Amino acid sequence: MPRPIPRRTVVGAALAALAAIAAGCRRRTDGASGETPGASGKERFGVVAHLERFPAADLSGILRQVSDLGIGSIRGVVFPWSHVEAPRGRWKWESADAQVEAVEHVGLEPIGHFGPSASWASSLDPNRETNPWGWSDYPPDDMAAWREYVRRIADRYKRRIRIWSPYNEPDNLDLFCPPRSPTEARDPAFLARRRKAFLAMQEITFSECKRADPDCIVLSGAFSVHGHVDQGFIPWLMDNGCGRLFDVFDVHAYDTLGAMRASVMLARRMMDRHGIGKPVWMTEIGAAVRRTGRGGRPFTPEDAAAFVPKALAAALALGVERVFWYQGCYDGASGRTLQDPAHSLITAEGPTPAAHEFARTVRMLNGCRYAGPMSAAVIAGRAVGHLFSGTDRRVLIAWAEAPDGLPNSPARAEALVRLQGRIRRLSLTQVPTVLSEEAGRA
DSSP states (O other), rough: OOOOOOOOHHHHHHHHHHHHHHHHHOOOOOOOOOOTTTTTTTTEEEEEEEEEOOOOOGHHHHHHHTTTTTTSSEEEEOOOOOHHEEEEEETTOHHHHHHHHHHHHTTOOOEEEEOEEEGGGEEEEEEEOOTTEESSSSSSOHHHHHHOOOOOOOOHHHTTTTTEEOOOOOOTTSSSSSSHHHHHHTTTTHHHHHHHHHHHHHHHHHHHHHOOOOOOOOOOOOOOOSSSSSSTHHHHHHHHHHGGGOEEEEEEESSSSSHHHHHHHHHHHHHHTOOOOEOOOOOEOOOOOOSSSSSOOOOOHHHHHHHHHHHHHHHHTOOOSEEEEESSSSOOTTTOOOOOOOTTTTTTEEHHHHHHHHHHHHHEEEEEOEEEEEEEEESSEEEEEEEESSSSSSEEEEOOTTTTOOOOSOOOEEEEEETTTTTEEEESSSSSSSEEEETOOO
């Protein structure tokens, strides 16, 4: 049996390794992650809020609370077709105008969201006869009607809304053109029909938004990637020219950092295969407080709070240009509480622990670029950390990663890091350690 190595030898070797790592990493302060110039302000951070579900009179109060989180953007200005054209040929703008005006009033940058469709527009919708003016998850039969819908909105709000999202999670079999039976879900002809329909909708949205405002940004479909999805959906779109119909590849991910990484890697892989180099955004990340387990263990409010700094740091480390938390505030139709907030940062009772962590992390990272993984000598466990650098400070966000990879599983790690000119020993758990130091100090 080998003789154990004395602890002082381990620490000594770790210190020597740390010095070498630090020497190399001190040079990585130029946004080497792939961020574009200027991608260090608060516009990188946003939340999702279902503004169309709130009475107009409540929008100002909701948006003030959301704005207080320190964000620069909001995804939530939604134009459901059944809201703005009902009945057919009669256009109603009161609700949409109220959303746009309220967001402008608090100074947030809005993402305008097209869809969902209207029941009257699709022969696939089982509610077409019973509720023709209802909200629909099915694509329209007549793409000329979709073009008219997009054109009117793009013209009405051009230059007030500069970012447009064509549809939410079109690859998700529960949210876009859902199969009406298990047999249909496996039918190649049905899958081809929904893919072709979305590609036509993306092309129309891109062309009409660019016609109204050539300088606007059009996202790809906000792809779910995970869950009950058509796995061939995104590859088929990219193989059929979708890459020329968006400015930003938009993906979603929830609950684990592994899911976030997989979503971003898929986006990059799809673009690389077609010689496309466009930014990646994540317009939905998050983790809901749950009483039952998902991915191994339930999420408590404290778990959700601990996930926030890790998720934001990991997204920026992956080179994601903008990241939006789902969701900023409770759904307008629900009365979420602090004990049962689901995904919400802000409930009917006020901000959650996750909201406080979100605001603190955004405040610390505003003005900072990703500078690389932390320079550390790990003594025990698995330590993960990321460094961010601004004109006046450096920020380290570090944590211990559990063997199962779940963000709320108990974990411990010991690491030596160089901070403020000296070597510090960090005892890390699954709850992240966030440290800041003044820039320019050795």
